[in-house]
Amino acid sequence: MTKSKIGLYLNKVNDSVTLLRECGIQPTPQRIAVIEFILNTRSHPSADQALEQVRLQCPTISRATVYNTLNLLVKKGLVRTQIIREGTVVFDCNINQHHHFIDEETGNIYDIPWDQLEVKGKDRLKDFEIVEFQVILRGRRKKK
Amino acid sequence: MTKSKIGLYLNKVNDSVTLLRECGIQPTPQRIAVIEFILNTRSHPSADQALEQVRLQCPTISRATVYNTLNLLVKKGLVRTQIIREGTVVFDCNINQHHHFIDEETGNIYDIPWDQLEVKGKDRLKDFEIVEFQVILRGRRKKK
DNA sequence: AAAATATCTTGACAAAGTCTAAAATAGGAC
């Protein structure tokens, strides 16, 4: 279990502990609960949604600790934030480049793999030095 | 002066009055001040930034009126909101499709014309019915 | 001018997020 395995599902507490240690974060029960939740969901939750879920495992955890831990994980590069929902930042365990589709009816956020879309014409933007980019699509997810 | 001229700079109070009337909005001094500000800036301000600026012209206007008026203009289709800044919605007087570049140093938001970028591969997203999309780029604007 | 509408302002409220200081906890030295 190395940092390079981020993004795979972690089912064992041991994996989370190892991962936290590798990042120089002391693995407390609260932090373990947060990291196990956030690295195992693809739902792009807000901090308060994370709090709600983490409390199922760790009922006494405080709001400040969830915020602190999520921000710490962002700083260490284990998760990232996305600005795609109104009113709140969401946390994304997919730290590779990718695009997003937002279902406007449900609010659900779906990852679109990086290689599924190609953005042409960026070279023509002479005035801008692009550090990162993504396509954000909105609409409805088709029922199958 | 018709609704089709939205997006051009409005310098005369008369134009704003006409535009508001065309949308079925009674042109009060407060609403005129808001629309003159928001349709003449390309800076993608938040509601509170708009309040600050509008108060230079109309010092007694309340926060609620600025929020109400901006939301009314959105409902009438004169401006739109964008979710590209952390913590707050921004208002955009450019209601045509376009992309955005965010300067991460200054926070400035720049419009990228629709035809400067092309997004290929959308047809392959069989599970999704796309209503709208845009490319969001982040980085630094080059000094000239 | 009086009544009825429409609009604006104020202040209360809620949600998202940060911060502080005290309490709890964990680790190391002995």
Add this chain to the structure above:
DNA sequence: GTCCTATTTTAGACTTTGTCAAGATATTTT
């Protein structure tokens, strides 16, 4: 194990963004 210290957690205060309701103003209708 006890003591000491550094780290962590917690509760609550506070800020910002945004909405809402009630009363005050302004405008329109009669």
